[in-house]
Amino acid sequence: MKFHGRERQLEQLRREISADELRTVLIYGRRRVGKSELVKQALKESGVRSIYYECKQVTEESNTQSLCEILSEELGMPKLGYTSIEELADYLFKLACDEKMVFVLDEYPYLRENVKGLDSIMQTLIDKYKESSKLTFIILGSYVEVMKSLLDKANPLYGRVDLSIDLKQMDYYETSLFYPGMKEEDKVKIYSVFGGIPYYNRLIDDKKTVKENVIELIASEGSRLENEVSMYLNAEISKIVNANEVFEALSRGFSRYSYILSQSNVSSGPTLADVLDKLIKMEVVEKRAPINDENNKKKTGYYICDNLSLFYFRYIFKYLSQMRIMEPNVFYEKYIDKDFEEQYVPHKFEEICRQYLIRQNKLGKIDPVIEKIGKYYYDDPTNHTNGEFDVVTLDEKGYIFYEVKFRNRKISKEVVEKEIDQVKRTGLNCYRYVFFSRTGFKCDESEEIRYIDIKELYK
Secondary structure: OOOOOOHHHHHHHHHHHHOOOOEEEEEEOOOOOOHHHHHHHHHHHHOOEEEEEEOOOOOHHHHHHHHHHHHHHHHOOOOOOOOOHHHHHHHHHHHOOOOOEEEEEEOHHHHHHHOOOHHHHHHHHHHHHOOOOOEEEEEEEOOHHHHHHOOOOOOOOOOOOOEEEEOOOOOHHHHHOOOOOOOHHHHHHHHHHHOOOHHHHOOOOOOOOHHHHHHHHOOOOOOOOOOHHHHHHHHHOOOHHHHHHHHHHHHOOOOEHHHHHHHOOOOOHHHHHHHHHHHHHOOOEEEEOOOOOOOOHHHOEEEEOOHHHHHHHHHHOOOHHHHHHOOHHHHHHHHOHHHHHHHHHHHHHHHHHHHHHHHHHHOOOOOOOOOEEEEEEEEEOOOOEEEEEEEEEEEOOEEEEEEEEOOOOOEOHHHHHHHHHHHHHOOOOEEEEEEEEOOOEOOOOOOOEEEEEHHHHHO
């Protein structure tokens, strides 16, 4: 299958692999985000001799024997008789003194659990062969907390890592490359469900409708991803009940800490804080504050940032019993269809538009450059109203307001004027207003008002 995206990370790996000296690379990120495929693609392009080993949750001896078999096969020699990882790794580091090689330990935390002092062992080998070996040593892992700890000052590997990559989900644009045959609005819908996880998006069939893909992959009994979210959470969290409670509250739109606590059955504030902290570290929930009041805890919100998790808790987890006894199309039409089209996708379209702005900003296509992007909190004591605008940017000239419409009809001049008037009445002083539309516009641009059509997002 064709490899999509990750150009910046591939270029970083190319440099490390081509270096004619010992290099150590650390790559981490949540499950299914594409760490292994990224490294395999870089190795494929490089043509450098490589030893790739996926660590197992077995004893040190068993892992060593398995690695010996891989090494013997790659080098075309009788099976090596090493019984410890330290001896075998030393052999590999030494071997690379004469020939450029790559050594990959995938799911490093599994090996770390069963080899006492593994970090110290690797630190000693890196120091020992720093001036003589040409090895590129790559460590991968899905347990983000464990992998990040390898970079701490207290860890033996501190200062030995030449490149660390925190691999995030792909953005909406890179993800769309997995289903090029779909219309732009369907790309928005598919991303809204499956997010930027490559593993999920490889399963998308762009010759089928959005509904057919959703039913076949998650919204039917026995579907490929039916248990994906629950399995992922169970593997990472010991008290899954509390996590489920928090996810349910978040999926219903309760984002403030006090609201989450009151709407869920989590026993206490400290317990909720612990759960939220864990979910944030797992990169399935994010904490956002308005760009005009970033230090105000009362205005800070928590949001599910993993699309499959959000879709699962909004539509599948809640109606699991019904799904198991209903025909899939009937279930979809009764519990998903209307809310998905009218509420869920329009909200996710806002996130896609934010990503578009960030993407254009990084490419140097926005002038003046955006310095902040996010929600904007307004408070109007005169009219006793307050609230948030979902997409606002700040640059050296001031604020720009963005209105995002995922509707089947074109945006008219009357709608534009009404939105601008509402913004001005809150006291938000903008020098420009930008409108995103699914179906286009029935009005002209000006210096103050700009329009972006959905097709522009995918060019």
